[in-house]
Amino acid sequence: METEQDTLPKPNDQPVLPRSYQTEMVAQAIDENLIVCLPTGSGKTYISVMLIKELLGSTNSKLCHGGKRTIFLVKQVTLVHQQGDYISMHLGKEISVGKYYGDMGVDLWNKSEWDKELETHQILVMTAQIFVNILDHAYFFNLLIFDECHHATGADPYASVMNKHYNNISGNMPRILGLTASITSRKIKANKLEKEMKQLESTLKSRVESGSSREESRRYGTSALVKHISCVPYESNCNDSIKMAFEILDQISLEIAEHYSESRSERDEQEYQLSELMLFTDYQNTNMFNYNEQSARYMQICQSQSITVPKLKRHIDNIKHMGNDLGLMGLYLASLHLKNCLKIDLNNQLNFNKLSSQQLIMNVHNKIELMTDSILNTLVETNSTNYRLLYSEKVCSLLEQIVEQYALTLSLETYDYSSSPMKCIVFVERICTAIILSELFENVCQKRYPEYNSIKSKYVAGTKSFGIKDVMSAKHQRQTINEFRTGKINCLIATAVVEEGLDIPQCNLVFRFNKPNNFCSYMQSKGRARAKKNASFIILMSSDDDKALAEYREYEEIETMLQNEFYFRSLSFDDDIEDAKELQPYVTEKGVIIDAVRAVRLIYEYCAILGHGQIFPPRVLFHGSGPYTCILSMPANCPVRNDIM
DNA sequence: GACAGCAATGCTTTATGGTT
DNA sequence: AACCATAAAGCATTGCTGTC
Numbered sequence: 199m200e201t202e203q204d205t206l207p208k209p210n211d212q213p214v215l216p217r218s219y220q221t222e223m224v225a226q227a228i229d230e231n232l233i234v235c236l237p238t239g240s241g242k243t244y245i246s247v248m249l250i251k252e253l254l255g256s257t258n259s260k261l262c263h264g265g266k267r268t269i270f271l272v273k274q275v276t277l278v279h280q281q282g283d284y285i286s287m288h289l290g291k292e293i294s295v296g297k298y299y300g301d302m303g304v305d306l307w308n309k310s311e312w313d314k315e316l317e318t319h320q321i322l323v324m325t326a327q328i329f330v331n332i333l334d335h336a337y338f339f340n341l342l343i344f345d346e347c348h349h350a351t352g353a354d355p356y357a358s359v360m361n362k363h364y365n366n367i368s369g370n371m372p373r374i375l376g377l378t379a380s381i382t383s384r385k386i387k388a389n390k391l392e393k394e395m396k397q398l399e400s401t402l403k404s405r406v407e408s409g410s411s412r413e414e415s416r417r418y419g420t421s422a423l424v425k426h427i428s429c430v431p432y433e434s435n436c437n438d439s440i441k442m443a444f445e446i447l448d449q450i451s452l453e454i455a456e457h458y459s460e461s462r463s464e465r466d467e468q469e470y471q472l473s474e475l476m477l478f479t480d481y482q483n484t485n486m487f488n489y490n491e492q493s494a495r496y497m498q499i500c501q502s503q504s505i506t507v508p509k510l511k512r513h514i515d516n517i518k519h520m521g522n523d524l525g526l527m528g529l530y531l532a533s534l535h536l537k538n539c540l541k542i543d544l545n546n547q548l549n550f551n552k553l554s555s556q557q558l559i560m561n562v563h564n565k566i567e568l569m570t571d572s573i574l575n576t577l578v579e580t581n582s583t584n585y586r587l588l589y590s591e592k593v594c595s596l597l598e599q600i601v602e603q604y605a606l607t608l609s610l611e612t613y614d615y616s617s618s619p620m621k622c623i624v625f626v627e628r629i630c631t632a633i634i635l636s637e638l639f640e641n642v643c644q645k646r647y648p649e650y651n652s653i654k655s656k657y658v659a660g661t662k663s664f665g666i667k668d669v670m671s672a673k674h675q676r677q678t679i680n681e682f683r684t685g686k687i688n689c690l691i692a693t694a695v696v697e698e699g700l701d702i703p704q705c706n707l708v709f710r711f712n713k714p715n716n717f718c719s720y721m722q723s724k725g726r727a728r729a730k731k732n733a734s735f736i737i738l739m740s741s742d743d744d745k746a747l748a749e750y751r752e753y754e755e756i757e758t759m760l761q762n763e764f765y766f767r768s769l770s771f772d773d774d775i776e777d778a779k780e781l782q783p784y785v786t787e788k789g790v791i792i793d794a795v796r797a798v799r800l801i802y803e804y805c806a807i808l809g810h811g812q813i814f815p816p817r818v819l820f821h822g823s824g825p826y827t828c829i830l831s832m833p834a835n836c837p838v839r840n841d842i843m
Numbered sequence: 844g845a846c847a848g849c850a851a852t853g854c855t856t857t858a859t860g861g862t863t
Numbered sequence: 864a865a866c867c868a869t870a871a872a873g874c875a876t877t878g879c880t881g882t883c
Binding site: 273274275299325327355515627629660693694695698715 | 857862
Binding site: 349351354383715716 | 869872
């Protein structure tokens with residue numbers, strides 16, 4: 199995620215110099231609880247490292263002498279390692295960082311074991327759930343960092359940490375730092391952003407600070423070129439025989455639904471009978487036999503329904519979806535999957551099911567087999583050169599774009615990249631899309647069209663899924679991503695797993711094949727596109743889908759709002775305004791009014807331009823409470839050398 | 844007073860994750 | 864591997880409101 203490109207410790211690691219907005223953020227975080235809102239890739243984790251360093255003082259003494267500890271909370275287990283290593287690397291050897299997650303059996307630990315851990319480690323990285331568990335032991339913490347803090351909503355462990363334990367405590371409240379790129383994970387309208395932001399602020403008892411209105415952080419954030427490509431939906435392109443295949447699928451779907459509702463009414467009846475029977479059962483003698491029999495029958499029906507039939511329906515829906523999204527080839531590959539699946543089912547699980555379900559499955563299997571082997575197969579064979587029929591326009595333009603970009607990258611490439619010059623990610627919504635699309639690529643690239651041969655693709659998806667079964671263990675995931683990092687693969691097809699958590703290298707080409715589910719998702723996937731030069735973020739959408747277009751526009755609006763929001767907010771809503779009002783705004787000869795808040799901002803911007811923030815941050819010191827004086831020390835490379843009063 | 848259209852609500856499906 | 868939880872989209876239902 200937003201660790202820098204060199205997350206893996208390298209031998210020639212150069213010391214990272216803080217950028218001015220980072221220093222500024224840290225300076226503010228020392229004084230108040232803060233939610234840092236910066237785009238992916240701008241070094242949020244480094245800000246937390248700096249803050250940990252600043253507040254290290256209170257973690258030095260032993261627990262019994264009033265020593266406190268720093269907690270870094272993350273959402274996922276993989277992030278425990280990733281962020282833990284990052285922090286540990288930047289803090290140096292003398293600071294001890296502990297890592298904790300559920301698999302270690304920490305839940306079984308008692309207080310004395312935790313005492314030991316807290317005594318030996320000053321910084322503890324863990325998943326939020328574990329922190330909730332140990333909070334009962336009443337330890338003291340100086341600093342609480344929430345990684346990806348936009349998750350702090352509803353009943354999330356993040357929120358429950360704040361709500362349950364830090365609601366009424368005023369004296370021993372730790373300093374809180376939230377890190378996020380997107381404020382909210384919900385899908386929201388631009389005009390609701392304000393509300394969400396307030397909500398998050400009140401949950402974390404912090405203030406949102408997004409330094410991204412300044413030039414410098416923007417430079418380090420994502421600067422990908424955004425491109426929208428609208429494609430004609432596949433249905434309008436296909437011919438009658440393909441439509442027929444879809445009709446068969448519809449029919450099967452209908453049959454399943456019928457069967458389902460039929461047996462559901464049967465189940466309802468059984469349930470009714472069962473409940474009737476229960477009223478008259480004395481649970482001791484004669485009626486017991488009836489009751490047992492009835493309930494056994496009921497269970498059987500429940501089981502046969504709940505396991506196979508809805509699954510089958512989902513499968514069919516998936517296939518239809520594939521067909522519409524990817525084209526004939528996708529339809530063919532997907533139904534091949536189902537055919538094999540059903541064959542296995544027929545061999546294994548048959549005895550579990552009721553007779554009518556058996557027949558249904560058999561029936562569906564036959565139809566699918568017929569469709570796959572005779573209709574689709576011949577269609578694919580006879581149209582083997584007809585691009586437009588085999589693949590949907592979305593797939594076509596995806597391929598075209600990749601090839602185009604590949605050529606471009608090759609022509610621009612300098613010598614420093616020994617591995618693959620191109621790294622490309624395609625984000626899809628469903629796991630099955632990822633599977634089928636990668637098969638499709640393989641098909642296209644290796645067999646039919648050698649000009650696409652340079653594309654080597656694999657997919658990454660979550661471990662748990664329904665529908666098309668294809669085990670994707672965490673180990674397998676890591677392995678695939680490693681291959682991607684080293685350049686063995688140059689095109690990764692991924693679901694939302696990759697958006698958060700997994701450590702993905704920078705890419706110069708990122709696609710949204712399906713639309714993102716929410717704003718957070720949009721930001722994360724966009725944040726993946728940040729190569730040194732010529733990174734593109736390409737959105738594919740269907741041309742008849744006005745809603746999707748509106749959604750993207752909405753996201754872009756929110757994005758710019760996030761960059762500017764902070765400035766407007768501090769003028770109109772924050773309690774800063776009271777302080778600011780006390781100071782007379784400065785008016786230039788031309789009549790431009792600069793008030794206190796704006797002035798501070800201007801100074802920081804000026805400094806950013808001056809030294810790219812790597813020399814010294816400006817320091818502002820306030821004295822007194824009523825009419826106070828302010829000492830401003832400018833950076834060393836500023837022409838104004840003396841302190842300004 | 845009847846009917847159409849829009850907003851709020853609830854249910855299901857599709858993802859993800861963590862823990863046992 | 865199975866279970867739980869969350870979030871959001873899509874769809875259907877309900878209820879309100881405005882118009883004829």
